[in-house]
Amino acid sequence: MDKNMPILIVDDYKTMLRIIRNLLKQLGFDNVDEATDGSTALHRLREKNYGLVISDWNMEPMTGLQLLREVRNDAKLKHIPFVMVTAESKTENVIAAKEAGVTNYIVKPFNAETLKQKLVAVFGNF
Template sequence: MAADFSLPILVVDDHRTMLAIIARQLHDIGFRDVDTVGDPVTALTMLGRRRYGAILSDWNMAPMDGLAFLRALRQDPKLADIPFILITAENRTEAVVEARRLKVDGFILKPFDAALLKARLASVLGPF
């Protein structure tokens, strides 16, 4: 199945610069419906109002980090199946194991480029 570029994508990061970079890369790949938000708490509110085709989330944020955000999603039956990709510089084995236990769909290690972003999305959403 091929990726659907009409799917809305939600990007969650507490750094505005990263939000802008990722949104630009998604637009360059072909996604036109991209929402950005600066924290997972607000993202959970947005997820209550709109269905997203995928979520790209930074790992290290406050007051809720990306792992806690993933845990909250996986515990909600209405949100549990949304593809979730963590963007991080995190490489501690126990943290990665916990993310996999929570059924993260993929990781993108910082720094990254549009080609890597596209490859990770293709692995989750289908080929472009």
């Protein structure tokens, strides 16, 4: 896999964007863009070819689940791996995300090793 692929991280908490960015950098992924809500993220996804989306769920006005559905309903975007990183941990949330086409699901708070494992699950060893 190309560690230089653009990654889009989406979260309305700037602190979390920073944490994910830094952890991705430690894993060798330096080409990271940010969005603080689903609408902005969708706009960015339509402008640039991203290799991965890492998104929070609990955002307004567009939630991460709505963003996921938009991505999967868009012929140009639907193949992009989409990892949900969220505090929503109920079974119904995981099922809803899976049915909407999520690639993987990380529950907050998470550690660096979990992030790495989920990325390996998506892309294979790196």
